Amino acid sequence: MKPHFTHLSLTLLFFWVTTGLANGQTCSGAYLLGAGNILSTSAEFWWNCNEQYAQFSLEYKPTTTATWSSLNDIQSDNDGYGRDYGQRITLTNLIPNTTYQWRVRTICTNGNSSTFVAGTNFTTVCPGVVNPFSFNILSTSVELGWGCAEQYAQFTLEYKPTTATTWSSLSAIQSDYEGYGRDNERVTLTNLIPNTTYQWRIRTICASGNPSDPIPGRNFTTACPGVVNPFSFNILSTSVELGWGCAEQYAQFTLEISMDMGVTIREWS
Structure with a gap:
């Protein structure tokens, strides 16, 4: 399978290849x-990478340190191009909450290596939950669920009436059996105020102990x-x-029965 190029990627590729050749290299860098x-x-x-079936070295480090960590002998993927x-x-x-820089070097099949090509810096974060939802809303209880990309994280749930200023909280909530949030095993809140x-x-709360920013769910209203x-x-x-x-x-119920002509209404509670 041949790689696909845009005009911009061809221009960058030409620059990297010709620069490598000018320095006596015959191994093109990653892009x-x-x-x-x-x-x-x-x-x-x-x-x-334009060099099919090359190997790669990936180096990375926090921006505040001088020493690089490395991952070597990385094989190309199935199509062979990077x-x-x-x-x-x-x-x-x-390291959580840390900005990293990283770079990749190509090791071609002829034994030559490219110069390092730098990727864009990134910062590790504790991710917020996704798709929070409410379910089975009753007069004094509700079930709540959500997803999360961080496996086996814990969570803190805060809730309050919209007219109140103080939040109630439920802490140290474990992930469900799949480990990605609580969308398979919902959390039930009880003792809520009706209507x-x-x-x-x-x-x-990630395994590192660092919390994410709070993510709000959609408001819900308790109801009877x-x-x-009925049958x-x-x-x-x-x-x-x-x-x-x-x-x-x-719950208790009130049953009302009327005659077809609407003459008599009988009520049971």
């Missing part, structure tokens, strides 16, 4: 370097839910059995 999925202690990296086709390089054990609008927010699936059964000449479901556990 289109990128960093992504940056978490508190890890990040992913990718790049292209590490960009879904086979990114992941660095782990990085009240609440606001809530989530803060990620209506019944669901009649065993209908006889003077009697009938009635049933229904309700999400509110141990």
Whole structure:
């Protein structure tokens, strides 16, 4: 599979190749370097290279230090042109809340090496939650869930009526069984005030101990839910059995029955 180039990438490639040749090199450097999925202690990296099936050295360090760490003998990806086709390089054990610089050098099959090409600096962060949602909202309880890119993080949940100034909190919430937030095992809040609008927010606490900024969820309003699936059964000449479901556990109900002509209304509580 041949690499695809834009006009800009061809111009940059020509510069790197001709510069290398002017210095007696015959090994082209990497280009289109990128960093992504940056978490508190890890990040992913990718790049292209015109030299097929080359190897690479990746060096990185905090911007405040002088010594580089390195990852050597990195093989090309499946198509042989760098590490960009879904086979990114992941660095782990990085320092949280730290700005890093990084660079890549090509080691060609003829044994020659390119000069280092620098990627854009990045900063490790504790990521906030994503897609916070509320579910099964009842008169005094609600279920809340969210996702998170940081595996096995803990969370702090804060909530309050929109008219209040003081937040209540639930701390040290563990990730669910998959480890990415609480979207598989939702968190249930109880003892809420009926018919009240609440606001809530989530803060990620990464394994490093560093917290993220709080991410708000959409406001919800506690309410007494209506019944669901009402049905009649065993209908006889003077009697009938009635049933229904309700999400509110141990609630009481009022049943009203009227004649077809609307003459009589009977009520049971």
